[in-house]
Amino acid sequence: MQIxxxxxxxxxxxxxxxxxxxxxxFKEKIDEKKLEE
Incomplete structure (x- = not known):
């Protein structure tokens, strides 16, 4: 979530x-959907 x-x-x-x-x-490990929440 730092991002x-x-x-x-x-x-x-x-x-x-x-x-x-x-x-x-970390593009392979980042879940973009979680970042949008």
Whole structure:
């Protein structure tokens, strides 16, 4: 859920870069449906 927090609450350039990296590295393990809840 750290991804959603960084995207929706923090939104700094660094946070969005982190999210991009996390999504790329863990794309096989991230359940996007859970993030939408």
């Amino acid at each position: 959603v927090y960084k995207e929706e609450v923090l939104k700094s350039e660094k946070d969005l870069e982190d999210v991009f990296h996390i999504r790329e590295v």
